[in-house]
Amino acid sequence: MYTKNTLIKDIEQSGIRKTGTLLIHSSMKAIGEVEGRGDTVLDAFIEYMKEGLLLFPTHSWSDKNLQDGIYDPKTEPSCVGILPNLFMKRADAIRSMHPTHSVTAIGSMAQAYVQRDSNVLRNGDVLTPCPRDGCFGGLYDEEAQLLFLGATLKTNTYIHSIEEWLNIPDRINPQSRKIKLLSEDGEASEIDLHGHYFSRGNVSKNYDKLLIPMLHMGIAKEVKIGDAVSYVVEVKPMTDWVIGLLKENPSLFDDDQPIE
Structure with a gap:
């Protein structure tokens, strides 16, 4: 059975920068008995990560979320696993105001970081899943790392971000829906939310074609934390590489064919 100390030893050997910015996609089951x-x-x-910035995606895009058309960051459950739901309930955790693709942060820079999503909202009343100026775009600016903790790269929301920034066709739903946002002080505002749209099925199932090339290039590293075979990915070089691929072939993720 793993303890906090044994897990910390695994993390120390992973190459994760303790003073950097880290976002974790996770599978609690994969870690084993803790x-x-x-x-x-x-x-x-x-x-x-006490000297850095720790982030979890706390997404709420599933059919079971936002059924009343209201997003309250204090109460809306996350649809992406046990650890995000536990993390956002920590006393010092701060959740962003994105109704479907929020992140939750702990660290000295947490408030400033989640403010990115609020700033996007201040600039207009229309919102997409992963705008460049939002919290996912900030991962590039912070030269962050991603940890896929027992999770595959099919969960790599950041690739959705890149596709959105490059205006890849058939990714954003042209139809919007009204969502009411409840701020921390109880004030309400209404936005038009354009969600994801995939005419050929969910392309995220093909995002894991990036893994083998990134391991070869040193952009990704395979590590083990507990029982979980995991991957640490450098955001900036991954982004620069994927942007080049998508500019050459905008349909890159429409199929599972290997990257040459």
Whole structure:
């Protein structure tokens, strides 16, 4: 059974920068038996990243979310797993105001970071899943790392971001829906939300074609944390490489054919 200390030792060997910015996609089940379960996993990462910025995606895009058309960051559950739901309930955690693609942050720069999503909203009443000036775009600016903790690169929301920034066709729904946002002080505002749209099925199932080339190029590194075979990915070189690929072939992720 793993403990906080044994997990920290694994994290120390992973190449994760403890003073940097880290976003974690996670599978609690893949980690194995942990004393204290998910809270211990979070304790280990929070302690390791105490001088940096720790982020979890706390997405709420599923059919079960936002059924009343209201997004309250304090109460809306996340649809992407156990650890994000536990993380956003921590006393010092701050969740962003994006109704479907929020992130939750802990660290000295947490408030400033999640403010990126609020700033996007101030610039207009129309919102897309991963705008360049939002929290996912900020990962590039911070030269962040992504950790796929027992998760595959099919969960790589950041690639959705790149496709959105490049205006890849058939990614953003032209039809919007009204969502009411409840701020921390209880004030309400209404936005038009354009969600994802995939005419040929969900392209994220093909994002893992990036893994083998990135391992070869040193953009990604395979590590083990607990029982979880995991991957640490450098955001900036991944972005620059993928942008080049998409400019050459905008349909890159429409199929699962290997990248040559």
